[in-house]
Amino acid sequence: MTSPLTRAAVLTAFTFVSLGAFLDLVQGGRFVFFYGAQYTQAALVAFLFLLPACAGLLLTQPRFTAHMQWRYPTRWVRWLFINPLITVITAGAIVVAPRGWLAAGTWAFGTPQAPLVAKVISVEPFRARKGCDQHATLSLLSVQATICLADHYVGAPLRTDQEVFVSGKASFTGFFIGNFAAK
16 A cells, blocks of 8 residues: 555656646747757667666556556557557656656746747648647757748748848757747
């Protein structure tokens, strides 16, 4: 039997990671993270270290293993598909959660900025799909970031090497794009 303190700690960590991953999914397409290159390198290493840690933690929990045996009675399905999938999703959510919280913090507490000039590096072709229909890579404040154009840009199609005005909120960790328009 686990103590109430342990349950509270696990629930708090689960809530933090789940909300952070959700915030990254929802707001991450508009956030230019100033330390994105360093974070990507560290995130890959962290993800690789988290895979065995998450697998070990999940597979040593009696309630989890009992539920998985009941839900997926075929052993090979659990070991080849379900357990690796849950492990990868858990490790991935832990890695992206801090970026989601940084994006939300910049959106909520960032300093509003006058429009800045950004340069379009590349533009993906428009494709109707779930999530973002079109992405563009911008160079903003000496940082390149891929952002979602859906619902944030109205006007003539963007071209490579075109300059755009970008407005939003800034913090010491990044820039949250509110709106942008062609120059």
